[in-house]
Amino acid sequence: MSAATLSIKERILVIDDEEPIREAMRDYFTSIGYIVDCAQELEEAQALLTHVSYSVVIADLRLTSVNKVEGLEVIGFVKERFPATRIILLTAYGSPEVEREAKRRGVDAFLLKPKPLPVVAQIVFGFSRGEA
Amino acid sequence: MREHSLLDTILEPGGLSVVFQPIFEVADGARKIHALECLTRGPRGSNMESAGILFEYVRRKREETLVDRSCIAVALSCAREFPADLNLCVNVHASTLSRDREFVGFLLEKAEMNGINPNRLIMEIVEHAPPWDIPTFNQALNELREAGVRIALDDIGLGNSNYRMLLDCLPEYFKIDRYLVSGSHTDYYRRAVLQSIVELATKFGSHVVAEGVETQADFDSVRTLGIDLVQGYFLCREMNSERIMESATSGKMVLPSVGMSVHLN
Numbered sequence: 001m002s003a004a005t006l007s008i009k010e011r012i013l014v015i016d017d018e019e020p021i022r023e024a025m026r027d028y029f030t031s032i033g034y035i036v037d038c039a040q041e042l043e044e045a046q047a048l049l050t051h052v053s054y055s056v057v058i059a060d061l062r063l064t065s066v067n068k069v070e071g072l073e074v075i076g077f078v079k080e081r082f083p084a085t086r087i088i089l090l091t092a093y094g095s096p097e098v099e100r101e102a103k104r105r106g107v108d109a110f111l112l113k114p115k116p117l118p119v120v121a122q123i124v125f126g127f128s129r130g131e132a
Numbered sequence: 133m134r135e136h137s138l139l140d141t142i143l144e145p146g147g148l149s150v151v152f153q154p155i156f157e158v159a160d161g162a163r164k165i166h167a168l169e170c171l172t173r174g175p176r177g178s179n180m181e182s183a184g185i186l187f188e189y190v191r192r193k194r195e196e197t198l199v200d201r202s203c204i205a206v207a208l209s210c211a212r213e214f215p216a217d218l219n220l221c222v223n224v225h226a227s228t229l230s231r232d233r234e235f236v237g238f239l240l241e242k243a244e245m246n247g248i249n250p251n252r253l254i255m256e257i258v259e260h261a262p263p264w265d266i267p268t269f270n271q272a273l274n275e276l277r278e279a280g281v282r283i284a285l286d287d288i289g290l291g292n293s294n295y296r297m298l299l300d301c302l303p304e305y306f307k308i309d310r311y312l313v314s315g316s317h318t319d320y321y322r323r324a325v326l327q328s329i330v331e332l333a334t335k336f337g338s339h340v341v342a343e344g345v346e347t348q349a350d351f352d353s354v355r356t357l358g359i360d361l362v363q364g365y366f367l368c369r370e371m372n373s374e375r376i377m378e379s380a381t382s383g384k385m386v387l388p389s390v391g392m393s394v395h396l397n
Contacts, residue, residue: 039179041138047188048179 310344
């Protein structure tokens, strides 16, 4: 699927504490036809999710320190309130325990960083096509 | 190195800005300004520019007190040159009044610094997270009233602006949220709710303000119910302080004590 085949502009929320990553995601997904919002903090993401409807949320696991895993909180927040929203968790600190917990909370895709943006985009396209 | 936190960005000089939306008295067919509500906006170009997202974020960070103080400081500073008989509505979380024992002193100090008589101020109380410390909250209300500040309860009928809050606040103003107002001209049940609020306010000896009036039909609907304080895009959008001053000095803006026609749009 490409921008030309996205009949209705879908909205994506990117949550990452690193500005270069947020901006790269914004530029890439905007260039292929999505509307992209970005958040750097958990509470900012929650405030946006409360007021705006998203098709897909792409969240980093850790937003403030290596000791916190806010990305897991994001999954719970999204799935409890907006079950139709698909969520991708990205992390450079993957472990079987974290992946298991993410899946238990309902994550739709668990990806290890670094991951080329076209690969992430293929997963998002799959969600747009209604794939599991 | 970690990025500057959002809260830092919000609180730094220039992070918050304020616009003003009139509340009109419309009882006798004229449209006179009863007060201006100070509406805060977050940093331009950020997600926080939207007041809804800004305050949702602030509440989730549990930083209502810090941000309420900043909002008050910015609003009163922007309004310092406004005509001396123009009332100003400023918003505060009930949680701030119950957590920050120095808040009323801070407000009165900022009012004095900007040459604003406290009897021009209407404190709009919003709340999203009870329970709060009722004795401290009540003490703050008493201090505000002793200083001449009037109390409004925002978003009546929604969330935690319920009967309990009405009894705790005994507000001089009942502000009715747009959710109840919008579409009331065709919705029997909305009108029934509005009517019950008007009757309750009358028994409290309070004014009623209908917020979010955006059409002639809803304007007529709230007028039919006897609501004579109206706020919303149908009458006037929000304006920055320069626009208010321009209107005031050109003679187009009419104050309650003057009683002339208003031409703000």
